[in-house]
Amino acid sequence: MNRGYKAGLARAAGAVALGALLLSANPVLSAISRADQDLAARLRAHIEVLASDDFDGREPGTDGEAKTLRYLGKQWFDIGLVSGTNDPGHEWFAPVTLVAREPASSAARFLRKGARATVSPAGVLVLTSGQRSLVRNVPMLFLGSGRGRDYTRNELAGRVAVVLDGDTPDGERQNDLLALGASAVLTVLDGERSLDQVAARRKRTGYALSQDSLGGDLEAFITREAMAALLKGTSRSLGSLEAAAAKPDFVPLTLDLTASLEATTRETTIRTHNLIGKLPGKRPESGAVLFLAHWDHFGECGEPPAEDVICNGAIDNASGLAALTEVARRLARGPQLDRDIYFLATTAEELGLLGAHAFAENPPLPPERIVAAFNIDSIAIAPRGTPFAIVGRGMTGLDREIAKVAKAERFKLRPSDEANEYLRRQDGWALIQHDIPAVMVTTAYGDIARMRKFFDGDYHRPSDDLANMDHALELGGAVEDVKMLGALARWFGDVRRVPPEPAGQQAPAADKKR
Numbered sequence: 001m002n003r004g005y006k007a008g009l010a011r012a013a014g015a016v017a018l019g020a021l022l023l024s025a026n027p028v029l030s031a032i033s034r035a036d037q038d039l040a041a042r043l044r045a046h047i048e049v050l051a052s053d054d055f056d057g058r059e060p061g062t063d064g065e066a067k068t069l070r071y072l073g074k075q076w077f078d079i080g081l082v083s084g085t086n087d088p089g090h091e092w093f094a095p096v097t098l099v100a101r102e103p104a105s106s107a108a109r110f111l112r113k114g115a116r117a118t119v120s121p122a123g124v125l126v127l128t129s130g131q132r133s134l135v136r137n138v139p140m141l142f143l144g145s146g147r148g149r150d151y152t153r154n155e156l157a158g159r160v161a162v163v164l165d166g167d168t169p170d171g172e173r174q175n176d177l178l179a180l181g182a183s184a185v186l187t188v189l190d191g192e193r194s195l196d197q198v199a200a201r202r203k204r205t206g207y208a209l210s211q212d213s214l215g216g217d218l219e220a221f222i223t224r225e226a227m228a229a230l231l232k233g234t235s236r237s238l239g240s241l242e243a244a245a246a247k248p249d250f251v252p253l254t255l256d257l258t259a260s261l262e263a264t265t266r267e268t269t270i271r272t273h274n275l276i277g278k279l280p281g282k283r284p285e286s287g288a289v290l291f292l293a294h295w296d297h298f299g300e301c302g303e304p305p306a307e308d309v310i311c312n313g314a315i316d317n318a319s320g321l322a323a324l325t326e327v328a329r330r331l332a333r334g335p336q337l338d339r340d341i342y343f344l345a346t347t348a349e350e351l352g353l354l355g356a357h358a359f360a361e362n363p364p365l366p367p368e369r370i371v372a373a374f375n376i377d378s379i380a381i382a383p384r385g386t387p388f389a390i391v392g393r394g395m396t397g398l399d400r401e402i403a404k405v406a407k408a409e410r411f412k413l414r415p416s417d418e419a420n421e422y423l424r425r426q427d428g429w430a431l432i433q434h435d436i437p438a439v440m441v442t443t444a445y446g447d448i449a450r451m452r453k454f455f456d457g458d459y460h461r462p463s464d465d466l467a468n469m470d471h472a473l474e475l476g477g478a479v480e481d482v483k484m485l486g487a488l489a490r491w492f493g494d495v496r497r498v499p500p501e502p503a504g505q506q507a508p509a510a511d512k513k514r
Helices: 003-025 034-050 063-079 171-179 195-202 224-231 238-245 314-332 354-361 399-409 418-425 427-433 448-456 476-492
Strands: 093-112 115-117 124-127 132-142 160-164 184-189 206-209 219-223 253-279 288-294 340-346 370-375 389-391 438-442
Touching: 034 063, 034 314, 034 476, 063 253, 063 314, 063 340, 093 124, 093 354, 124 195, 124 253, 132 184, 160 171, 160 253, 171 184, 184 224, 184 253, 195 219, 206 354, 219 224, 224 238, 224 253, 253 314, 253 354, 288 314, 288 354, 288 427, 288 476, 314 340, 314 476, 340 354, 354 427, 370 427, 370 476, 389 418, 399 438, 399 476, 418 427, 418 448, 427 438, 438 476
Parallel strands: 132 160, 160 184, 184 219, 288 340, 288 370, 370 438
Antiparallel strands: 093 115, 093 206, 093 253, 124 219, 132 253, 253 340, 389 438
16 A cells, blocks of 8 residues: 555545534534534545545556555445455455457458549548458448438348438447448548548547457448549449438439458457445345445546646546445444345446446346345535436336335435436446346436536546536535435335335336337
8 A cells, every 4th residue: 555545545534524624614504414514524535535646547457446446445344344246256346357449450442343443541441349340342332311211131231331421420320230230331421520530539449348249340431522532433423322312212322332341459458346345134035225336437538738637536436436435334334224235336337337237247146136226426516405316217116116215305306307318328227228227316417407517517527626626526415315325225125115026026127228
């Protein structure tokens, strides 16, 4: 343990007492209970440690990960949690292996009526998520915008689907066409996007779990000028194709062209971990309740010559980890519940919810035994008294019971689905995809305009840092989040309140809208 890390722990210990003193000295906060003041001070103390420069942005596979998990593990052990991995070979820390792939090479060759058609390499970019993907001399089929029509596998199989980018780029079009059997998708950049912009975005490293099969897919992008040159000498020009695509009776058109496309990537293995703790219940056979928050962030992500290059992630998600830890403390001090209560700090959320997927694919208990899961992410946003919102409202069978708890605790709960706008951007979405009922219940999304302001501002930037924030860290709503989550644990952990489903009849997550 280095000297800076020890200093961080010392600062955290002192912050609890100092924070309580400062809070109680504030006349506006003097009406808040001493218990809430102490809780706010503990939340801030955790955030100060986890978002400090000593942790270097908590990037998976780095020394920042080791410091993060060491700090959380010690906190959880001292609170009274036990290992929740249920694996004697990997107590507390469940290994997760990631594969990072970044584009390495791109090649495109075209034949026009059987003769080589020259296109500048600077006008075409070919990408794959696999190690190497290749197609040779494949016919090209023009699909216009690629929208508004159901294509069949027979139409697309063995062809390069050519689509116009337009002014509303949509990556799902390409994915859908590939899933339907297209050998590759070639997007003509006829709108505002440039090839340089695509390259800057798509040449970033992609991540996946090591057990996931990657690759096979080929996506290519070509400038409007390069596509126009490619079509010279054929029966169609780019202008005529665009005009045809604009007609309501447009049908796909075979081009007098074939394509050979190839892309490769460089691969790196990253070994990281989920942290799993548990408060054992009196009746573990009746199921479990899960609380989770992601521990990872982006490490050093700022661009020199900026003085601050560390993405500390104070709100995202040191605040969620702080709340997760304080929910555990709150429950450990109370009477033992019927159900086991699991606490999960996930890795690689920022890389695609990968730690949550790893947990769901290799859980420490049968996933159908998890009666409810509550994700905690970026909660130091809203002031005290902000209504609660449910991210995932209507997606599980949990809403009715959550409403009962809110009423019993005298917390206002928004009936709106507005927060579902962010459903797919948090770990709960990964669990829902594995039929685990998961939601976020938080004040952070109770004022959606405030949350959007964060996403448009400090989110994923070095400025999400206690040392550099031009505003005070807001912990009023976070305190109420912890209290509400503790109440949810007691409610769902009580088999009288939420009886176990008969074996084999667990209700799946409702309409997941995958």
